[in-house]
Amino acid sequence: MLETYRGTYFHPRTQFITIDASGNVLESDDILFPVTKGEDISTISAFFEGLSAYFEAEEDNDIKFTCVHLEDQNKREYTCDIEFKTFADATKPTLIIIHDFSDHYKYYQEVAQSRNESVINSQILELKNKYLKEKEDFKNTFIANFSHELRNPLTGVTAFCSVLQKTDMTLEQQDYVEVIKSSADHLKNMIGDILEVSKIEVGKLALNEELFNFHELIEMLEFTYSVKAKQKNLEFEVDFDKKIPKYIEADKTRIKQILENLIENALKFTSSGKVTFSMQANQKRARKVNVNITIKDTGIGIPADKLDVIFHSFTQLNNSKKFKGTGLGLSIVKGLVELMDGKIVVESDEGKGTTFKINMNLKYPINQEQTSLDKKSEIEKKNFLSKEKYSVLLAEDSELAQMAVLKILAQEGNFFLDIITNGEDVIESVIHNEYDLILMDIRMPGTHGDELTKMIRSLPVDNCKTIPILALTANLYDTDKKRYKKMGMTDIIEKPFDESTLLKKVYKYLK
Amino acid sequence: MKKASKKIILLGHFGVGKSSLIRQFVENTFTTDYKVTIGVHILKKEVKISPEETVSLIIWDLEGYDDIRKTRASYLLGTHGFIYVFDVTRPATFENLKDDITYLTNQYANTPLKIVGNKADLVTKTYLKENKDMFAVAPDFFTSAKTGDKVDDMFIALAKELVK
Numbered sequence: 001m002l003e004t005y006r007g008t009y010f011h012p013r014t015q016f017i018t019i020d021a022s023g024n025v026l027e028s029d030d031i032l033f034p035v036t037k038g039e040d041i042s043t044i045s046a047f048f049e050g051l052s053a054y055f056e057a058e059e060d061n062d063i064k065f066t067c068v069h070l071e072d073q074n075k076r077e078y079t080c081d082i083e084f085k086t087f088a089d090a091t092k093p094t095l096i097i098i099h100d101f102s103d104h105y106k107y108y109q110e111v112a113q114s115r116n117e118s119v120i121n122s123q124i125l126e127l128k129n130k131y132l133k134e135k136e137d138f139k140n141t142f143i144a145n146f147s148h149e150l151r152n153p154l155t156g157v158t159a160f161c162s163v164l165q166k167t168d169m170t171l172e173q174q175d176y177v178e179v180i181k182s183s184a185d186h187l188k189n190m191i192g193d194i195l196e197v198s199k200i201e202v203g204k205l206a207l208n209e210e211l212f213n214f215h216e217l218i219e220m221l222e223f224t225y226s227v228k229a230k231q232k233n234l235e236f237e238v239d240f241d242k243k244i245p246k247y248i249e250a251d252k253t254r255i256k257q258i259l260e261n262l263i264e265n266a267l268k269f270t271s272s273g274k275v276t277f278s279m280q281a282n283q284k285r286a287r288k289v290n291v292n293i294t295i296k297d298t299g300i301g302i303p304a305d306k307l308d309v310i311f312h313s314f315t316q317l318n319n320s321k322k323f324k325g326t327g328l329g330l331s332i333v334k335g336l337v338e339l340m341d342g343k344i345v346v347e348s349d350e351g352k353g354t355t356f357k358i359n360m361n362l363k364y365p366i367n368q369e370q371t372s373l374d375k376k377s378e379i380e381k382k383n384f385l386s387k388e389k390y391s392v393l394l395a396e397d398s399e400l401a402q403m404a405v406l407k408i409l410a411q412e413g414n415f416f417l418d419i420i421t422n423g424e425d426v427i428e429s430v431i432h433n434e435y436d437l438i439l440m441d442i443r444m445p446g447t448h449g450d451e452l453t454k455m456i457r458s459l460p461v462d463n464c465k466t467i468p469i470l471a472l473t474a475n476l477y478d479t480d481k482k483r484y485k486k487m488g489m490t491d492i493i494e495k496p497f498d499e500s501t502l503l504k505k506v507y508k509y510l511k
Numbered sequence: 512m513k514k515a516s517k518k519i520i521l522l523g524h525f526g527v528g529k530s531s532l533i534r535q536f537v538e539n540t541f542t543t544d545y546k547v548t549i550g551v552h553i554l555k556k557e558v559k560i561s562p563e564e565t566v567s568l569i570i571w572d573l574e575g576y577d578d579i580r581k582t583r584a585s586y587l588l589g590t591h592g593f594i595y596v597f598d599v600t601r602p603a604t605f606e607n608l609k610d611d612i613t614y615l616t617n618q619y620a621n622t623p624l625k626i627v628g629n630k631a632d633l634v635t636k637t638y639l640k641e642n643k644d645m646f647a648v649a650p651d652f653f654t655s656a657k658t659g660d661k662v663d664d665m666f667i668a669l670a671k672e673l674v675k
């Protein structure tokens with residue numbers, strides 16, 4: 001019976017052929033590819049052409065080719081493994097064994113097909129992404145440069161508002177100035193936001209680490225926002241883990257910015273209930289403490305389908321006038337958190353509230369006790385001035401900026417002010433006068449302010465090495481800032497500046 | 512009339528158009544459908560390289576690998592010429608151009624080799640000119656299996672070199 005079954009169900013898929021030295025068929029069982037005796041084996045397929053070149057005549061050879069596509073006379077395709085056995089003994093003919101593995105290879109073909117297609121698709125995507133990224137970078141650089149140009153004229157507006165407010169005005173006029181000033185401030189903030197987003201996105205924003213009292217910062221936030229919350233009839237709860245070190249080393253301004261932004265947001269979008277700000281310490285390792293920061297509100301919440309876009313630039317879900325802002329806040333927050341190697345996520349229940357969670361590491365000094373950070377506040381310093389009058393050099397070509405500085409300093413009554421509008425004349429003047437401080441515009445006709453500073457620092461006059469030189473500039477790229485410091489500038493005053501910023505910095509450096 | 516039989520092999524990443532180039536050369540057809548080649552297909556075409564000389568090209572169309580060192584060694588036995596194909600629109604297919612070519616010229620020093628940037632129909636001539644530095648080794652031909660541009664030229668140029 002077995003033999004009968006074999007006869008019925010066994011389909012051999014292997015063919016044996018022998019050939020002579022010139023490739024003509026001697027014998028074949030014709031299982032797959034029928035061939036006539038005496039015919040050249042390459043009538044089956046071009047695959048067999050030029051075969052003899054593969055073998056060493058003096059030895060036995062056994063060569064295997066896998067996955068070879070062959071067609072029979074009816075154009076049916078087979079995928080086969082083919083084996084050659086040649087023998088050094090010249091009386092033994094070459095043996096060819098063809099195994100038909102079509103079924104097996106069909107499966108393999110399908111796998112390869114889907115794998116290759118997806119790889120190719122992802123490469124096309126990569127190409128597209130690269131193109132998009134280049135466009136995005138261009139846009140961001142453009143925005144950065146442009147918003148930066150906007151700052152210069154704004155300096156004039158804000159500075160003169162402060163000055164104008166000190167003149168004799170009717171109450172009505174004072175109101176108008178107040179409006180101009182607050183609009184200008186708003187514009188300044190928006191430009192600042194835009195500049196920051198674009199700087200983060202092109203990777204031009206650097207963190208300035210400093211040692212500071214972290215607990216103090218949190219207390220300050222607690223105080224400020226408790227007051228604000230009360231005004232809105234909201235509760236503001238702070239749950240701060242005292243295991244978090246008192247002193248940490250980080251970019252204080254940026255950390256404050258992140259927390260303020262999220263808390264303010266929470267208060268803005270909550271009309272009843274409470275905002276909870278909590279901070280927990282996880283493990284400490286290698287002078288770093290891992291913290292979880294949570295800001296939770298009971299506000300309007302974010303629809304589920306909008307959750308992943310809220311961190312994108314230029315999105316504000318609620319486009320109504322009720323919530324003012326650029327809509328860039330969260331995108332900046334995310335950028336900053338990531339810059340600090342942290343992670344931020346958001347969870348929200350529409351109508352019930354929103355929770356932002358940050359996880360990040362904070363660096364802290366081992367010796368917390370000996371850390372002394374008792375710097376006197378700069379404004380207080382005003383009372384400890386040693387001279388009655390200080391002489392200040394202002395190197396600045398813009399008339400608007402000249403007037404602004406002049407008015408602000410004149411009101412103080414502590415200064416003699418020299419104004420020079422041309423880079424070339426600055427050096428001359430510095431040699432002949434003993435200034436207490438120099439305010440230096442960067443972009444001036446002739447020599448630029450940073451170059452001038454370098455020259456001043458190298459003058460063989462004692463005072464020139466130590467005299468405070470403050471840059472007045474709207475160039476706020478970190479690379480620029482670094483360069484200015486390297487050229488010998490003591491500090492930088494950002495344009496647009498207002499009265500108190502200018503005075504704070506000036507008093508800070510006067511002896 | 513002289514008639515020689517020469518085995519040539521097309522190498523390169525998958526999807527760069529090796530099978531399409533051969534189909535265009537042998538059958539003068541092109542299809543946008545992509546059927547992944549596995550293993551090897553062998554096709555044959557007689558090429559008249561001069562009034563009295565014909566070469567019979569045995570063209571081995573291999574499965575594409577991202578690393579040519581993975582090519583099954585037996586396939587390469589007795590090869591007379593190579594065509595190395597990459598896709599001008601897919602950087603991943605010419606990232607290792609230099610290494611691959613160095614490898615081939617070291618391993619098969621006296622075997623003629625043509626380097627081909629295919630799918631030239633998808634980019635402009637100016638683009639290729641302006642971006643020629645993208646390709647670490649200057650290609651011998653920019654072809655299009657789709658339009659047939661430079662396809663015959665490329666195979667015939669190789670065939671002529673094989674019988675020199």
Ligand SMILES: Nc1nc2c(ncn2[C@@H]2O[C@H](COP(=O)(O)OP(=O)(O)O)[C@@H](O)[C@H]2O)c(=O)[nH]1
Pocket residue numbers: 524525526527528529530531532542543544545546547548575629630631632633654655656657658
């Ligand atoms: N536009 C264009 N498409 C091509 C060209 N050559 C091949 N293709 C397409 O590219 C894909 C892969 O081609 P194929 O010949 O199978 O590549 P192989 O894996 O290297 O053999 C197919 O969809 C072809 O239609 C060409 O010159 N121009």
Ligand SMILES: [Mg+2]
Pocket residue numbers: 526529530531546547548572573574575
């Ligand atoms: Mg193919």
